[in-house]
Amino acid sequence: MGYVHEQVGAVAATVSSGVLFYFGTGLTPVAALTWLAPLPVLLLATRAHARTALPAAFLAYLGGTANIWAWSLRSHDLPLLPWGLVVSVCLSATFVLAVALFRRLVLLGHAWLGALAASAVWTGVLYLVTLLNPKGLTDTFATAQADVPVVVQTVSITGSWGLEFLVLLVPAAAAAVLAPTVRRVARIRTGAFILGVTALVLIGGVIRLTSEPIAPQRMAVVSANMHGWAADVGTPAGKALVDSYVHRIAALPSGVRTIVLPEGTFGATEPSPPVLVDRFRALARDRQAVLVVGYAQWAKNAKYNYALVFPADGSAPLRYLKHHDAVSPPGHDLVVHDDTGVEICLDVNFAEPSRDYATAGATRLAVPASDEGDDGWLHSRTALLRGAENGLPVVWGGRQTRQMISDGWGRVVADVPSGVDPSGFTTLVAEVGSGPGPTWYTRLGDWFAWLCLVVSAAGMAVAVRVRR
Known part of the structure; x- marks a missing residue:
């Protein structure tokens, strides 16, 4: 990608993802847009230099968090200065980390691992935040899906972490399949994998919703x-x-x-x-x-x-x-x-x-x-x-x-x-x-969040080892 085209693409990706994050998260999210929001930046990541793609990812997510700034200005729970901006910047930095790992692994030819690791890093960091933050966690990808019961059923097994993971996994897998450096066999495998996961979630959700109170x-x-x-x-x-x-x-x-x-x-x-x-x-x-x-x-x-x-x-x-x-x-x-x-x-x-x-x-x-x-x-x-x-x-x-x-x-x-x-x-x-009473999540706890931390470490290890 030439320099001018790269910069134009970066602006387009930043604006597109930023707008989608703005309307797909926050106080009144449109659930369908949450799944699309990461895609423009992830597509850019495999086509542009890191010095272009990563700032674009940061600005896109940061722009999306502007959907809560007006409320945060009046808030006692999350005052915009300084804590509202601190939260916005930290979430944006976490998204950059996910995009950076995705970019590195996909460019190395690990398409499916790139999609998994990016979603795992995002989910794992949010889990660690809940362990450290005295106010816990809300306003995430999972919360934006709360009025979509068929996908919400995932949380009965994985907790909200599984839904958080899934919302980023789908666009990450799509971007990996469309990456110009990925071979045809890897495209097919990655596409089949994400279609299988999505079908499993939707079918399982439909079946579970047939139960009656x-x-x-x-x-x-x-x-x-x-x-x-x-x-x-x-x-x-x-x-x-x-x-x-x-x-x-x-x-x-x-x-x-x-x-x-x-x-x-x-x-x-x-x-x-x-x-x-x-x-x-x-x-x-x-x-x-x-x-x-x-x-x-x-x-x-x-x-x-x-x-x-x-x-x-x-x-x-x-x-x-x-x-x-x-x-x-x-x-x-x-x-x-x-x-x-x-x-x-x-x-x-x-x-x-x-x-x-x-x-x-x-x-x-x-x-x-x-x-x-x-x-x-x-x-x-x-x-x-x-x-x-x-x-x-x-x-x-x-x-x-x-x-x-x-x-x-x-x-x-x-x-x-x-x-x-x-x-x-x-x-x-x-x-x-x-x-239905106690679920698999009730019995097993945050097992999926810990699995995300393991996958994150594995993805980073592959990226660092190949670089060396």
């Missing part, structure tokens, strides 16, 4: 259009909010078994303020329903982020302390009541405690949540993937973000934006049955 139960999510955090139940406004929730829940249709309120709905300095606890114990008994309520306790030296679980018999509430929180001291214990496991918001960014709940015998997850408006879809789908990984329905109670109920196969049963209803409350009611 059993013993359907009516679930509900109720959230007020409140913008503040944890209304103090010791104030007139807090007491009024308690009254409003009690009236709203009392008016729900009959037969609702589980009702989830958002994270941090109420707060107080007391561990069990009577104005809240007594009212909700009586409400749970009258409704014969389990109530899961977000509650913040302000102690002298710490804030504790709880979910209070009010049993349907009116007995004293159980307490779940959020496992992953940058402010609250972390909890460690599971709370399972009436076969329902309880988590809070950020917990779904990690494999545990969802896997632990499936192992402990929970048949559904109730998750009080409180996001930041625009990221409601994204975070609710992260929760959906956790449920699909472990065969559990999810009741996601988002405040000012999203309410969602999904089944144990990762299919959305009901979904609505919260915080915008003119009545002052958003209410979601739906029936969802028990899922």
